[in-house]
Amino acid sequence: MKSLVSPWVSWGLCASFLLAVVTGIIINYPYRAEIPLISTVGIEGTVPFGALFRYLHYYSGQLAFLLLIWHTTEALLGQSYRYRRPFFWTTLISTYPLTLLVLFTGYIIRGDETGLLAGRIAENLALKLPWVGELINRLLFAVMEEGAHRAYLAHVFLSWGLLVGLISWHFRLRRLELEDLSLWASVALLLALLFPPSLEFAPLATHAKGPWFFLGVQEALRYFSPYLAGLLFPTLPLLLLWLCKWWPRKAVLGLLLWHVIYLSFTIAGALR
Amino acid sequence: MKNWVILGGVLLLFVVLVKEWRRQRAPQVFTTTSGQVEMCLFCHQEKPEKVHAREVVGCSPCHLGDPLRTDKSLAHRGIVKNPGDLRVADRTCGNPACHPEIPSQVKKSLMATNRGIINTLRRYWGEIPDQPSVRLEDDVAYLLKHPELKSTALDYYRKLCGSCHLWFEKGKFPDFLKEKGGGCVACHLVPGPKEAKHPRLTRKIPTKNCVRCHNRSGRIGLTYQGLYEDEGYGTPYLDGDFGEEMLPDGRFVRPIPPDVHFKAGLVCVDCHLKEETMGEGKTYVHFEESVEITCVACHGGDGKTAKGRMVPGIKKEKGKLVFKDKEGRTHPLKAPDPIKCRHPVHRRLSCQACHAKRVPQCFGCHVRMDPRQRQTDKLTGKETRGAWEEFKSYQRLTTPTLGVKGKEIVILVPG
Numbered sequence: 001m002k003s004l005v006s007p008w009v010s011w012g013l014c015a016s017f018l019l020a021v022v023t024g025i026i027i028n029y030p031y032r033a034e035i036p037l038i039s040t041v042g043i044e045g046t047v048p049f050g051a052l053f054r055y056l057h058y059y060s061g062q063l064a065f066l067l068l069i070w071h072t073t074e075a076l077l078g079q080s081y082r083y084r085r086p087f088f089w090t091t092l093i094s095t096y097p098l099t100l101l102v103l104f105t106g107y108i109i110r111g112d113e114t115g116l117l118a119g120r121i122a123e124n125l126a127l128k129l130p131w132v133g134e135l136i137n138r139l140l141f142a143v144m145e146e147g148a149h150r151a152y153l154a155h156v157f158l159s160w161g162l163l164v165g166l167i168s169w170h171f172r173l174r175r176l177e178l179e180d181l182s183l184w185a186s187v188a189l190l191l192a193l194l195f196p197p198s199l200e201f202a203p204l205a206t207h208a209k210g211p212w213f214f215l216g217v218q219e220a221l222r223y224f225s226p227y228l229a230g231l232l233f234p235t236l237p238l239l240l241l242w243l244c245k246w247w248p249r250k251a252v253l254g255l256l257l258w259h260v261i262y263l264s265f266t267i268a269g270a271l272r
Numbered sequence: 273m274k275n276w277v278i279l280g281g282v283l284l285l286f287v288v289l290v291k292e293w294r295r296q297r298a299p300q301v302f303t304t305t306s307g308q309v310e311m312c313l314f315c316h317q318e319k320p321e322k323v324h325a326r327e328v329v330g331c332s333p334c335h336l337g338d339p340l341r342t343d344k345s346l347a348h349r350g351i352v353k354n355p356g357d358l359r360v361a362d363r364t365c366g367n368p369a370c371h372p373e374i375p376s377q378v379k380k381s382l383m384a385t386n387r388g389i390i391n392t393l394r395r396y397w398g399e400i401p402d403q404p405s406v407r408l409e410d411d412v413a414y415l416l417k418h419p420e421l422k423s424t425a426l427d428y429y430r431k432l433c434g435s436c437h438l439w440f441e442k443g444k445f446p447d448f449l450k451e452k453g454g455g456c457v458a459c460h461l462v463p464g465p466k467e468a469k470h471p472r473l474t475r476k477i478p479t480k481n482c483v484r485c486h487n488r489s490g491r492i493g494l495t496y497q498g499l500y501e502d503e504g505y506g507t508p509y510l511d512g513d514f515g516e517e518m519l520p521d522g523r524f525v526r527p528i529p530p531d532v533h534f535k536a537g538l539v540c541v542d543c544h545l546k547e548e549t550m551g552e553g554k555t556y557v558h559f560e561e562s563v564e565i566t567c568v569a570c571h572g573g574d575g576k577t578a579k580g581r582m583v584p585g586i587k588k589e590k591g592k593l594v595f596k597d598k599e600g601r602t603h604p605l606k607a608p609d610p611i612k613c614r615h616p617v618h619r620r621l622s623c624q625a626c627h628a629k630r631v632p633q634c635f636g637c638h639v640r641m642d643p644r645q646r647q648t649d650k651l652t653g654k655e656t657r658g659a660w661e662e663f664k665s666y667q668r669l670t671t672p673t674l675g676v677k678g679k680e681i682v683i684l685v686p687g
Contacts, residue, residue: 037340041309042301045342052292112340179274182281189284193291199340201309201332 004078005071011180013067014171016060019185021163023057028156036111036148040199055192056185058106063188065103065213072096072241076252081245092170093242098162100213105140105155107211109148113200118210119143119151121218125230215269216262237262298342304330310339312347318470334364354442356456358384358413365456374550378456381551381562383485384438385411388558390429397425404557412437412651419652428639431660434650436485444653448520452484459549475541476598482540487519490685491632496540498530500669501632528630528669542585542597543570545577567623570595572608622682624672631672631685636665 030047032039043050075081081089108119123141127133142150167173200208210218220229237258243251302313310330319326324334332339337351355364358379366375382388390410394400400407408414409421415430416439435445440453452458457473459481464472483493491501499517502524517525533543541549543565556562564577575586575593585595586605595603612618612626645659672683 037309038301038303038307041311041340044340045298045311045314046300048297049289049292051295052288177274179277182278186277186281186284189281189288193284193288196343196346198338198346201338201340 004080005074008180009067009070009074010171011176012184013064013071014173014176015181015184016064016067016188017163017166018173018176018181019060019188020057020064021159023053023060024156024159026053027057031109031152033109033149033152034147036109036115036152037199038111040110040112044199051196052192055196056188058197059188059191060184061103061106063184065099068096068099076241076244076255079248081248084245086245089245090242093238095162095166095170096241097238098158101140102155102158102162104211104214105151105158107214108141108143108151109155110199111148113208114210115200116143116148117208118214118218119148121210121214121221121230125226128226128231209269209272212266212270216265219265219269219272233262296342304328308339311342312337312339314342315344319464319468320470321464321472321474324473333367333370336360336363354454354457356454356458356460357441358439358455361455374456377551377553378438379413379551380553380555381438381549382556382559383549384551385413385555386429386433386437387411387556389433390415390426391557393425393429393433394423397428399423399425406555406557410557412439416651419649424641427656427658428641428660430649430651431647431658432639432662436488440650445648445650448522449650451520458484477539477541479534479539486540493540494525495528495631496531496534498528498534499525500528500630501634501667502526536603537599537601538597538603542595543583545581545584547579547581567627568608570605571623572613620679620681622680624683625674625681628672628683630669631683632667632669633672633686634664634667635686636663637686638663638665 027043027050030039030043030050040054043054045051084092104118104122107115108122109115119141120143123137123143126137126141129136138150140150140154209215217230217234220233223229224233237255240251240254240258244255298311298314302310304310305328308330310332312331312335313326316326316331320329330339331337334355335351335353336355338347338349341347352360352364355361358375361375361378365371366373378384387406387410390412391400391404391407394410395402395404409418412434415421415426434440435449435452438453438455438458440458442452442454442457443450444453454461457471459477460473460475461471462474462478462481464470479493479497483497486493487501494501501519517527519525544563545565548563548565551562564579564581565583566573566578569575569577569583570586570593575583577583583595585597586593587596587602588594589602593605595605597603608614608623613623618626640661640663642659642661643657646655646657647659648655672685674681675684676682
């Protein structure tokens with residue numbers, strides 16, 4: 001069967017994710033969840049090669065997420081859902097929100113302005129969930145009570161879980177070529193060299209922006225209720241993605257429409 | 273292709289590793305006493321005064337920049353040299369944790385707007401109706417945003433008066449103008465000890481800071497200190513010698529007996545309240561509307577200003593009102609002479625009518641504008657066509673001329 005997705009992107013995703021996990025292990029040693037911002041600044045400013053590993057971790061994580069979007073789009077265009085059984089399709093779809101959650105908790109545990117405020121918004125949204133809200137908040141956030149601690153554990157466990165799960169079921173790590181690894185590590189290195197990521201510092205600002213992928217939700221929350229803007233709106237694309245297996249045309253159209261709306265909210269949020 | 277990609281990656285890694293190896297690393301993460309990360313303290317050893325101590329406040333709350341960085345170029349992004357500049361004061365001195373209400377009040381004060389000067393000039397020169405009224409354009413902030421707004425009076429203001437306001441950028445102009453302006457620091461900054469490498473901020477504003485601007489027209493700042501602006505131009509006519517002192521702007525002064533309050537060690541802000549100098553959030557057209565301190569507030573009154581505010585320096589000790597100056601010294605408050613001051617024939621006299629022994633009087637003021645020459649617009653910093661020059665016929669130091677203002681007899685100070 002002809003491959004439905006481009007190997008270049010797929011192995012790029014694999015390489016970036018692997019690089020993010022490896023660099024994450026390295027910076028995990030000097031990191032301390034009880035003093036997130038101080039230890040993150042310490043990694044950058046005092047640990048030998050700490051800034052390099054943090055920047056690589058940051059950009060390989062971002063690349064992994066962007067390549068996942070690309071990979072998913074290719075898979076949808078290639079109608080790969082046809083060849084997946086419902087259980088596997090559902091499991092595969094679940095990696096999408098999990099990756100997003102890993103990326104999101106990564107922001108929270110920096111302990112800076114962007115991370116902690118986004119964490120507080122996420123915590124309040126989680127608590128709005130009926131029945132399971134408290135449990136989900138305890139598992140993932142609880143930022144106001146415990147700072148970055150829960151988010152840190154979620155970040156580490158989810159990263160490992162995803163890597164182990166995907167290696168054992170979705171791709172074979174030993175087939176990752178050194179060429180792909182070198183290429184995507186170079187992209188991350190180049191980005192780190194040219195645009196060193198900053199920690200956001202504006203403790204007294206009246207307007208704070210969350211991570212770039214969260215801006216749409218943040219902006220939507222200005223106009224709609226937390227249930228609608230914070231829970232239903234971000235859950236909708238996952239539902240549509242899942243439904244692609246059964247109603248592909250309608251679901252893909254819905255996804256397209258959702259992305260147009262979300263992009264508009266994101267641009268509006270970024271321009272504030 | 274495959275090998276080239278790998279080789280390129282290795283080369284890039286080498287470059288980044290060398291760059292990282294050469295990066296200057298701090299020995300620790302620096303924090304303030306409140307736990308805020310301030311990596312600025314790794315390089316900067318400057319020590320401001322105790323209230324803004326480096327260990328407590330850090331650098332970035334005042335000077336902005338990025339306190340989480342150790343790379344100089346990244347840490348200095350968005351940094352400001354003068355946090356007191358009114359263009360940034362909302363984010364620095366006026367940030368929500370420090371003095372949030374002050375910048376908006378100061379921006380409305382006459383020292384920031386110069387509304388009194390601009391409005392009077394325009395009225396006297398017939399450019400606007402001869403009734404004092406609040407006009408949007410009679411404000412330095414407005415003129416800064418609208419350099420295209422032109423008139424003869426405004427041109428005169430921009431070139432000759434435009435350096436005596438709080439929007440004036442400190443250090444932007446050379447010579448004596450270098451020390452003027454700077455927003456909050458125009459008043460609150462004093463030199464610090466050499467080893468501190470940082471000036472000090474103070475609430476005890478020295479007279480010198482006020483007199484940087486308040487030395488023209490009525491020459492109040494000079495007369496208060498016992499300085500008379502002389503016409504001598506350095507001519508050695510005083511006891512056959514150069515008996516003149518020179519002001520930073522090149523004018524000559526000679527000593528005369530100072531004001532009794534100056535002799536007692538009081539500075540301007542001992543009497544003048546912060547609401548007068550820094551504004552109280554209201555828009556005033558003229559100086560008289562803003563000034564509220566009166567002689568009577570301390571001498572024979574109940575310690576309250578014309579607007580009913582208690583004078584901060586007045587305290588009650590052993591049943592008597594006394595005055596505590598900014599240095600903490602106590603001064604007894606002398607009540608007005610019950611016979612001379614309360615006599616019915618003197619009821620219309622203002623205190624100054626008798627107690628101001630001498631005021632400088634500058635007669636025959638003329639200004640000339642030469643359209644062929646160019647002069648610097650102090651608001652924009654650019655030279656434009658037309659140079660203004662001031663002349664006076666003569667200046668004298670004598671008992672002041674009295675005049676009637678409303679129902680009161682006051683002194684007149686032509687200047």
